[in-house]
Amino acid sequence: MSGKEKIEIDEDTEMPSRAWEGIRVHQQYIKGPHLDPSTPITEDKIRFVCISDTHGKIERSPLCMPPGDVLLHAGDFTMRGQMKEIEKFDSYLGYLPYKVKVVIAGNHDLTLDDDLSQLNMESFGISKSDIKTHLKSKGIKSVKQMLSHAVYLQDSSVSICGIKIYGSPWSPRHVTRMGFQCHRGQEIKKCWDQMPSDIDILISHTPPCGHGDISGGDNNSGCVELLNTVQKRVKPKYHVFGHIHEGYGVTSDGYTVFINASICNKKYQATNPPIVFDYAIPEGHNKEELLYMDKDF
Numbered sequence: 001m002s003g004k005e006k007i008e009i010d011e012d013t014e015m016p017s018r019a020w021e022g023i024r025v026h027q028q029y030i031k032g033p034h035l036d037p038s039t040p041i042t043e044d045k046i047r048f049v050c051i052s053d054t055h056g057k058i059e060r061s062p063l064c065m066p067p068g069d070v071l072l073h074a075g076d077f078t079m080r081g082q083m084k085e086i087e088k089f090d091s092y093l094g095y096l097p098y099k100v101k102v103v104i105a106g107n108h109d110l111t112l113d114d115d116l117s118q119l120n121m122e123s124f125g126i127s128k129s130d131i132k133t134h135l136k137s138k139g140i141k142s143v144k145q146m147l148s149h150a151v152y153l154q155d156s157s158v159s160i161c162g163i164k165i166y167g168s169p170w171s172p173r174h175v176t177r178m179g180f181q182c183h184r185g186q187e188i189k190k191c192w193d194q195m196p197s198d199i200d201i202l203i204s205h206t207p208p209c210g211h212g213d214i215s216g217g218d219n220n221s222g223c224v225e226l227l228n229t230v231q232k233r234v235k236p237k238y239h240v241f242g243h244i245h246e247g248y249g250v251t252s253d254g255y256t257v258f259i260n261a262s263i264c265n266k267k268y269q270a271t272n273p274p275i276v277f278d279y280a281i282p283e284g285h286n287k288e289e290l291l292y293m294d295k296d297f
Contacts, residue, residue: 007192007228013185016220020210023227028254029210037066037276043287045278046161048072048201049098050261052242054270055108056085058263059092061270068276069290070160071098073150074242074261075106075169075205080124081179082111083134086146093149099290100160103150104167105180106205106243111143112154112169113179120177151293153203155194160293162285166199166236168192171206171243172223180205184223192229200279202236205243212247212260230256238277248272 012019041047049066051058052074071093078085086109093101105112110124111131118128135141144152151158153167169180170191182188195202206223207213208230213222221244230239235255242262251258257277265271281287 005233007189007225007232009185009189010224010228013224016209016213016222016224017218019224020220023224024210027231028252030252030254032250033252033257034250035276035278037274039278041067041069042278045280046070046163046287046290048238048277048279050074050240050259050275050277051263052076052205052240052260053106053245053262053264054089055079055264055268056088057268057270059088061263063263063270063273065096066274066276067097069099069287071096071101072165072201072203072240072261073101073103074203074240075104076108076242077103077106078109080126081109081143082126083131083143083146086111086143090147090149093147100293101150102153102158102160102165102167102203103147104153104203104205105169107169107171107174107178107181109169110179114142116177116179155191157196157199161287161289162282163200163279164196164198165201165203166195167203168195169205172221185225188223189225189229192223192226195229195234197234199234199236200238202230202234202239204239204241207241207244207247207260208239208258211239211251211253211258212241212249213244215244215246237279250275 047068049068053076077089157166173181208227209222209224215221240259245262247260248262
């Protein structure tokens with residue numbers, strides 16, 4: 001299929017379970033593969049360590065972080081995006097040994113959403129004026145700059161050793177307005193339309209419909225337009241996400257490997273181990289490039 005293929009709005013976009021029933025019969029659905037974290041790391045591949053939905057719990061959890069080269073975090077590293085939560089998370093990132101840490105936001109990371117209204121923030125006990133005061137005291141201009149130990153992606157990409165990674169924080173809107181949320185259908189599709197078609201690894205906060213998105217029993221809650229964008233236009237080798245804690249695990253459609261890397265379970269306990277995968281370094285690049293990456297993207 002062409003990289004310019006137009007993605008249409010699915011007629012069942014508001015009912016992901018029904019949409020998935022019609023989609024699944026026409027494609028492969030494979031559980032796994034799952035790489036053993038104890039597998040030796042080699043010089044010809046980048047070992048990616050995937051986590052998501054840590055919600056301020058992983059910093060004080062006994063959960064073991066496996067060896068690797070690059071950390072990928074698919075959002076919801078806080079509960080409400082409060083300044084102290086972000087500072088704690090950034091300090092934790094600085095402690096981790098990975099040479100590069102790539103982070104996106106999620107719906108709980110409220111203060112990173114510049115378009116979220118004061119009213120919505122106040123409903124979570126957050127004041128925009130307090131945020132400005134805090135940032136001024138730190139000599140920075142945005143909350144994103146507080147993530148000093150990470151490459152922060154928001155509808156943007158980074159190339160690591162020739163491997164292109166794109167990050168997007170958006171998810172289908174809940175009843176309660178939180179951060180980075182859009183209505184299903186045309187509104188959220190505009191977010192996915194920004195994705196280039198030469199992505200190797202996609203990080204989104206929300207899962208696509210049908211992969212790692214089961215919640216509330218047997219109900220799919222992922223985004224139908226995201227699945228169609230991934231499978232018909234973008235076609236990354238790996239798609240890392242979280243958001244639906246119950247959906248933790250790895251699946252594949254025979255081309256893209258889908259990874260729900262949620263660390264917290266439904267009760268917000270940090271019980272799920274990180275998920276790892278290896279990506280072959282493209283010709284003309286090498287692992288030494290990790291040592292010289294500029295963190296100010």
